[in-house]
Amino acid sequence: MLCKSLTETKINIIDSIMGSGKTSWAIQYMNEALVYQKFIYITPFKTEVERVLSSVNLNFKQPEANNAGETKLEDIKRLIADGENIVSTHSLFKRVDSEVIDLLEMENYILILDEVMDVIEQVKISKDDLKMLIQNKVIEVDKKGIVSWEQVNYQQGYFEKIRNLANSGNLMMYQDQANEPIAIYWTFPVETFKFFEEVFILTYMFNGQIQRAYFDLFGLNYNYKSVISKNEEFKLSSYIPFREENRSHLKNLINIYYSSPRDKIDINKIGKKHSSLSVSDLMKKTRNTETKKLMRNSAYNFYRHKCNVPTEEVMWTTFQEFKDKVTPSGLKDHFVSVNARATNEYQHKSTCIYLANRYTNPVIKNFFSKHDVEVEVDLFALSELLQWLFRSRIRTDQPINVYIPSIRMRTLLEQYLDNEI
Template sequence: MVNITVVDSIMGAGKTSWAIQYMNEASPLEKFIYITPFLTEVERVKSSVSSRNFLPPNNANVEKTKMRSLKDLIVQGADIVSTHSLFQTADDELIELITDSGYTLILDEVMTVIEPVSVKASDIKKLEASGDIIIDGNKVIWTGDPHDDSRYRDVRELAQAGNLFYHRGKFLIWAFPPSVFAAFSKVLILTYMFDGQIQRYYYDMFRFEYKYKSVVSANGVYSLIDYDRTRENRRELFGLIDIYEGKKNDIGSRKNALSATFLRRGDLDTLKQLKNHIYGYFINDIKAKKHEVFWSTLKELEGPLTPKGYKGRYIPVNARATNEYQDVSTLAYIFNRYPNPHERAFFEDNGVTVNVEALAVSDLLQWIWRSRIRNNEPINLYLPSSRMRELLKAWADYEI
């Protein structure tokens, strides 16, 4: 059985630094596949691990694909560094190559392991009636043309890979093949608040066992200890956040206010009010210059809510693992994070309880950490959702 260790430490504790040290000191017989969200981190691993030569997949092969390159590198027994996006396209051939190859997987930040598939319920019924798919339990099996190139091509490819599930007679869910994780000798996941991460619920659903560790450092040397969240400097970090308190918060007073549903159903007056609040906070309350801010909401509302003079300062609500904004001092988070209802139903119908509060505050903390707080500098935060403010304060008091 695969040995999975979750290195769960607060942002800035040195998780990536520990991993680099670990790879530098590892036996030459241990081979690594290091998966990271961003290309910049690919370069960091290549330059920082001096004891071995990490290679990224490229398109210089017969198939002209990075996946082909990844497979060839595994056959060669190379140390490999790549991105989440490539790894998420894993197929049966890749799984077969990894199995018994002795590789250790280091996953820098959790990855997308399940995702709703955008197909109407009526289309699913149509595919079933035409004999293109059959539902075995809740698994979707493609029985139609194996090379179908119609608008259902995505459904065909996912079903052929064995990663597509039909749920509640209404919707399709894609799941990353669990056999990929099972194929490794060892898996190390570098993250924070794994209890609130979708990948944790995925592991529970597929009955993976995992243990928690944390990173500590002394005199520039990093080591793992038993996980203990009370060692985190939560109160000190919370003290660096000046959270706005005032009338601009009234719009988020209800528990579900500023959720995805609330925002998508918002009328023009509501959106205008939010836009004015963001502008007023930046320009009047803080007097922040353009380069000193970033803000977030649903991607589809970036245009309608972008305040005058601050175009180009939007970042995704789920931003993580990027240092691009580490000098920013003023933030606005116009969102109230709830799990996707289809994803939550998928897990809970399979006996896995989703910790809604931990999920929300985990994403918020990762987002906040894109700012200069990562350098132990104070920040200003407009967080109009009363629920999100309460969750952030509960986290600071170790209640979550």
């Protein structure tokens, strides 16, 4: 870890299964808030912004760009300075800068973060360029991996983005055992969490998320809570570890497709290897016309012949870069992003096709490992799969049909339903 403790802000991880009422609790909590309490509510989707605006009796404002040239980032600064209750998206919140942080330090806001964020992202730059910047003492890297910009006379050019990130203190480098540079990363400014009165993060299986590793990396303390409900009233309770959940109802609702000896074609064989349908595997498979056709046909066979459902009831996914190459016939308009979460838009879907095998970026995993922070790769994959599946009608306790040809992802789901994970 980089430090023992950065902040005394109370960070609460509201870790409960999708559909348990986390957002409903948050809306109730804000509606029951004392007059002096102020909130910033951050959610992945604009539809959820609208839900907060229409459901909370506080006068929430969302940052807007205007015709005078003021950006959303500038508007959120004005709203914070005015002490307004604010609702916005992850994409805007990720752009917070030192001025936003300074404003938060002077205010007493409560942050409600609906689902984890992308708090670390690799910056595109070659290893050779990194070596050149280090050798020419343009940048320096301290023992913690934090990158600083040393070339004060550099005004503009190819490395402006690197300079700006380094000057903001949000740039870290991963080096191998020989201190050779491998990659550099933008990290969300961790100080942001320091200046909230209290933080609530609404999620599930936080231990498998990159944001948990990020919190551990920077030494942030956090505690777990669960949500329970009775008669449409929601409250926080002591944490119920997800491994102790009763999942029998889910096992009855999730109908996983398995091949039969009578099948002429085993549509699960496209995912028979442990690494099948991962990004690297799909890079190879999608270069070949026949393998692309086989994947498309397998998915079509599942929803049209095995399930016999209309396309309107189907949701499917793969990694964005392969979407156009493996879109099953009839499903062009029924793609749901592989990292979808925190939306009810697809809760009418009865049939789910998952053409993916999720892994954490190995370089990011090794970056955390170098700082003695472990990323639980299988738990990450499972949590991402569950988030995606729970966009469907299972969130309303209705049965779903699921096609997961990846043997690794299918096995993780089986183990979860059997309470083995």
